[in-house]
Amino acid sequence: MNYELFDVIVIGSGIGGLVTATQLAAKGAKVLVLERYLIPGGSAGYFQHQGYTFDVGASMIFGLGNKGTTNLLTHALEAVNLHIESITDPVQIHYHLPNGLNLKVDRDYEKFLQNLIAYFPNEEKGIRSFYDECQKVFNSLNSIELLSLEELGYVLRVFFQHPLACLGLAKYLPQNAGDVARRYIKDPLLLKFIDIECYCWSVVPANMTPMINAGMVFSDRHYGGVNYPKGGVGQIAQKLVEGLEKAGGQIQYQARVTKILTEQGRAIGVQLANGKVYHGKRIVSNATRWDTFEKLLPADKIPANEKNWQQQYKKSPSFLSLHIGVKAYVLPAVTECHHILLEDWQNMELARGTIFVSIPTLLDPDLAPTGYHIIHAFTPDWITDWQGLTPTEYAEKKEQAAGEIIDRLEQIFPGLDAGLDYMEVGTPLTHRRFLGRVDGTYGPIPKRKLWGLLAMPFNRTAIPNLYCVGDSTFPGQGLNAVAFSGFACAHRIAVDLGL
Ligand SMILES: Cc1cc2nc3c(=O)[nH]c(=O)nc-3n(C[C@H](O)[C@H](O)[C@H](O)COP(=O)(O)OP(=O)(O)OC[C@H]3O[C@@H](n4cnc5c(N)ncnc54)[C@H](O)[C@@H]3O)c2cc1C
Numbered sequence: 001m002n003y004e005l006f007d008v009i010v011i012g013s014g015i016g017g018l019v020t021a022t023q024l025a026a027k028g029a030k031v032l033v034l035e036r037y038l039i040p041g042g043s044a045g046y047f048q049h050q051g052y053t054f055d056v057g058a059s060m061i062f063g064l065g066n067k068g069t070t071n072l073l074t075h076a077l078e079a080v081n082l083h084i085e086s087i088t089d090p091v092q093i094h095y096h097l098p099n100g101l102n103l104k105v106d107r108d109y110e111k112f113l114q115n116l117i118a119y120f121p122n123e124e125k126g127i128r129s130f131y132d133e134c135q136k137v138f139n140s141l142n143s144i145e146l147l148s149l150e151e152l153g154y155v156l157r158v159f160f161q162h163p164l165a166c167l168g169l170a171k172y173l174p175q176n177a178g179d180v181a182r183r184y185i186k187d188p189l190l191l192k193f194i195d196i197e198c199y200c201w202s203v204v205p206a207n208m209t210p211m212i213n214a215g216m217v218f219s220d221r222h223y224g225g226v227n228y229p230k231g232g233v234g235q236i237a238q239k240l241v242e243g244l245e246k247a248g249g250q251i252q253y254q255a256r257v258t259k260i261l262t263e264q265g266r267a268i269g270v271q272l273a274n275g276k277v278y279h280g281k282r283i284v285s286n287a288t289r290w291d292t293f294e295k296l297l298p299a300d301k302i303p304a305n306e307k308n309w310q311q312q313y314k315k316s317p318s319f320l321s322l323h324i325g326v327k328a329y330v331l332p333a334v335t336e337c338h339h340i341l342l343e344d345w346q347n348m349e350l351a352r353g354t355i356f357v358s359i360p361t362l363l364d365p366d367l368a369p370t371g372y373h374i375i376h377a378f379t380p381d382w383i384t385d386w387q388g389l390t391p392t393e394y395a396e397k398k399e400q401a402a403g404e405i406i407d408r409l410e411q412i413f414p415g416l417d418a419g420l421d422y423m424e425v426g427t428p429l430t431h432r433r434f435l436g437r438v439d440g441t442y443g444p445i446p447k448r449k450l451w452g453l454l455a456m457p458f459n460r461t462a463i464p465n466l467y468c469v470g471d472s473t474f475p476g477q478g479l480n481a482v483a484f485s486g487f488a489c490a491h492r493i494a495v496d497l498g499l
Pocket residue numbers: 011012013014015016017034035036037040041042043044056057058059060061062255256257258286287288291319321378434435436437442443469470471472476477478479480482
């Protein structure tokens with residue numbers, strides 16, 4: 001053999017890929033990360049313009065807490081001897097919903113419950129029972145080390161150490177949050193609220209949202225909390241890369257993998273767009289499953305289990321994103337960092353129905369010039385609506401769509417339009433181009449109601465030596481979730497390589 005052989009090659013430097021890479025490098029593996037873009041992070045990346053540092057996607061960050069086992073971003077950084085300074089967000093979300101439902105999810109659990117009960121006094125018992133049940137799921141997760149469920153030794157060890165927690169989790173694995181909520185809650189409006197509580201991170205209503213994920217989100221926000229990284233979300237990936245390199249791993253940017261190479265059906269390496277070839281004992285794809293199995297491998301040889309997965313999951317929409325710089329006076333004196341705006345329940349799941357808002361400069365003012373704030377407003381949107389346009393039509397459509405979003409945001413930030421200093425509009429085409437994700441999708445969502453998380457694949461694939469990591473694997477979207485997937489993937493590979 002006259003070529004350099006890596007233990008592990010990771011395609012992509014999203015948080016899932018970087019956690020896998022740092023975990024393995026810290027264990028002594030020879031790791032190479034290949035990233036098609038100029039910087040790491042993928043959907044947790046950033047861009048800078050005119051003195052503003054914008055998060056491209058994620059901004060409500062779980063997993064940076066300082067206690068328990070579920071603070072996986074903190075653990076991932078610690079594994080490579082790093083720490084990130086973060087700012088605690090006192091309110092997870094300020095909801096602006098139909099029927100005058102104007103509600104804040106306070107970090108303090110009891111305060112949140114009181115806020116909700118004030119709107120639905122007759123449902124106090126149901127509200128407490130539902131959210132308490134979410135806490136049970138979380139407490140079980142938060143008592144065990146979160147590694148690969150594909151590794152029998154680990155599963156048995158954890159089971160004997162924490163039998164009750166494991167049995168609890170096994171019980172919730174096939175359940176969806178909506179079914180649990182309906183056991184306790186009858187008020188249709190309150191059930192709609194539970195729907196949007198799920199939709200705002202799972203992009204499906206509660207009856208399609210796995211209870212395990214709901215238990216995590218609805219409880220961790222009151223435990224480890226939502227914490228914003230100082231310097232912007234991009235710092236998480238930057239730090240992980242620093243840790244990777246300190247541990248002896250390598251990363252290359254502008255290194256677009258176009259092919260996963262196989263020999264006798266086993267993954268043995270990758271080929272870049274420039275023709276360069278790298279060989280590895282194990283190959284990990286942090287690209288979406290659709291990109292991995294339809295573009296990096298021959299599309300006519302998709303393994304049967306992947307076809308089966310595609311029968312159960314579909315691509316969620318992408319987003320229309322407005323990255324806005326605004327004069328500080330536009331924001332009312334008491335404004336929270338994260339907002340959800342929906343005027344009509346019927347539109348919740350429609351394109352441009354629900355608007356998500358993040359104002360990170362309320363927590364870290366250094367992300368904008370003095371006297372200005374950042375508003376990142378985004379709303380689900382389909383790539384098909386943006387294809388086939390001439391450049392002029394595309395520009396006009398962007399302007400019109402952005403104008404509509406700003407008009408709607410004026411309801412919560414009067415004077416926004418007049419206070420605009422800067423605006424960059426990203427469409428699903430932008431997401432596809434810069435995030436390297438098929439159709440710019442946010443990730444997989446169930447095609448129909450499934451058994452909780454049971455159908456979500458782990459890290460090994462039907463192709464020996466090829467693994468997947470990130471939001472197309474268990475347990476799904478979100479930075480802390482893909483970090484979980486990264487820990488699991490690295491653990492499985494470490495066992496396979498005998499590290
Ligand atoms: C608008 C938006 C808002 C969000 N808000 C939140 C939030 O508030 N909180 C939260 O927790 N999550 C949020 N998310 C979700 C979260 O950002 C993602 O679930 C998570 O970042 C996905 O991580 P990943 O590791 O799966 O991969 P990705 O982030 O998709 O990274 C994959 C990487 O692989 C690279 N790549 C792909 N193909 C190739 C190739 N062929 N060769 C080389 N490199 C390749 C890409 O360039 C990319 O860097 C949001 C996402 C979006 C888009």
